[in-house]
Amino acid sequence: MALLKIKLPFQKRVRLAQGLWLLSxxxxxxxxxxxxxxxxxxxxxxxREEVMHNNDxxxxxxxxxxxxLASVGIxxxxxxVCQDSLDTSRFPRWKTVLIxxxxxSxxxxxMxxxxxxxxxxxQPSLEESLKLGLKNGIRFYKDTDTPGRCFQKETIDRLQMEFQCCGNSNYRDWFEVQWVNNRYLDFTSNEVKDRVRSNVDGRYLVDGVPFSCCNPASPRPCIQYQLLDNTAHYNYEHQTEELNLHGRGCRQALLNHYRGLMNTIGPGVLSAFLMQMSVLLGLRYLQTSMQAVGQENMEVETEGYILEKGVKETVKELKEEMSRFFQGQVDAAPPAAQPKAEPEKAAMPAS
Structure with a gap:
């Protein structure tokens, strides 16, 4: 029994073809x-590829x-097809192509x-990719002389200013890396020597951040260094002065940006899917109803359906056809060449 069979008189077929043409x-x-x-x-x-660990x-x-692109072509x-379905002389050329x-489609x-x-x-993979990518980006911030990393500083600075963020999780991430290049450090200074010696890896670590972390909305001039030392600045409490810097980390800022894009894309893609399926279902009804239309009488009433038989019968037939197809391929394969038997040597007469 045909699946979802409906009767389509001539006028309904015409309206179906016209409606599908517009919908397509x-x-x-x-x-x-x-x-x-x-x-x-x-x-x-x-x-933002430079601050991503992978491209999944x-x-x-x-x-x-x-x-x-495929949807445009389809x-x-x-x-x-909808245009040609109104002409019995042009529609038959589509019969072998439509399946x-x-x-x-x-x-x-x-897809x-x-x-x-x-x-x-x-989205969880994106978050992990941003976490590792930003971690490496901050670590290589100072490597402006290293090939392949020359623009890492510019990338991070532009990112922090554009998204109003600082560090990976927060501004304290900058305290854990040396972000000042050695060429800009005075190693004759006792302060620099002490900071380098006090670190196991010999890095110059400070409780400071790059200028791009500064919040322009703060009424106070930006404080970049000695952020944890209340005595280093007049009328300063670092627990309450975080508005001087961007409060959120760049990972969360970027994640919110991409999540917003992808969450907007989801409903749009679903709408495109439903519209495309409507076109294909309507076209299937138009195709099956046109199969019974003859050259002499186009205005005859016909029936349209989605499947000629039920779902189980159709799946069973497809399995049988695929089995016959692959069996035919196996049978058509040339047999393996057998090695030729060597001719027996004639017995030599005894001398």
């Missing part, structure tokens, strides 16, 4: 938007771009759901 163009625009959103997310991720999250924008073809077309449409799911599933 709307879905094509939705596919273009999906592609543009993928490019936007990809650009944002590439901009890049699979989301890559999928969105591929599926968006809906252009769907619109053409593979539906398979390809369903594959790419399913929309996968991209949406990954945008949520990979």
């Amino acid at each position: 163009w709307v879905a094509m625009f939705s596919g273009a938007v999906t592609f543009a959103v993928g490019i936007l997310l990809k650009t944002e991720l590439v901009r 999250i890049h699979i989301v924008p890559n999928l969105l771009m591929v599926v968006g 809906n252009i073809c769907a619109g053409k 593979p077309f539906f398979c390809v 369903l594959f790419f449409t399913t 929309l759901l996968i991209a949406m799911a990954l945008s949520y599933i990979l």
